[in-house]
Amino acid sequence: MKTAPRIRIDLGSPVAAGRQIVDAIRAHLVEGELAPGDVLPSVRRLAMELGVHFNTVAQAYRQLAEEGWLDLKHGRRAAVIGRGPVADAGPDKVLHFQRRLREMVAEMRAHGVAQDSIADELRLFAERLKS
């Protein structure tokens, strides 16, 4: 059994820890580092590792289960399941993400990341998506 990819969160961030856990695990799922059949760390263990409350991890796992990524029903372990095909995002969702992307770019600039570096970063991500 392969080792689960590391989940990192930033306790100093204004983004709630639970949301950071969801976002980090979802990225591993979308990118295939976590695949159907893989088992996540127990709620208790991940909570200890990250230094957050048990309930924060439990709630994050529940959200990912609602999104169709995890099976929480059998036993105590959260298992990755195959997610059916996803409907194409409608224009509302695309607009929503455009807004959030714009706001993240603004936040990077506000924090002193140079415009050219941000542009390079965005291009790098775009390239990776093409493969």
Add this chain to the structure above:
Amino acid sequence: MKTAPRIRIDLGSPVAAGRQIVDAIRAHLVEGELAPGDVLPSVRRLAMELGVHFNTVAQAYRQLAEEGWLDLKHGRRAAVIGRGPVADAGPDKVLHFQRRLREMVAEMRAHGVAQDSIADELRLFAERLKS
């Protein structure tokens, strides 16, 4: 006096309303749609417009004041002030934003936005930054 740019938030989003307000106003500030001397809507008016609690807007304004964008001291109105030069972001901050960008791309894919569309979007933002 020019009209203040519109602030949009999504009350159905898992992102806290206060954070959405901060992100939306910060984007206007970074992009220059809000400039020093401009005055934001009163806390009460914006709270009513957005359908959120008075304190949520007040807290968002305080955060933007802490980030150096707003002056809240004189009278009741939040005024945009000139922000001094920002220190270059250190490697930690750059890594932090890379992670968040990666997670946002994963979230878009999980919501059914096609990889090619995401790549096009990222390139478009990169182009805008070069100008």
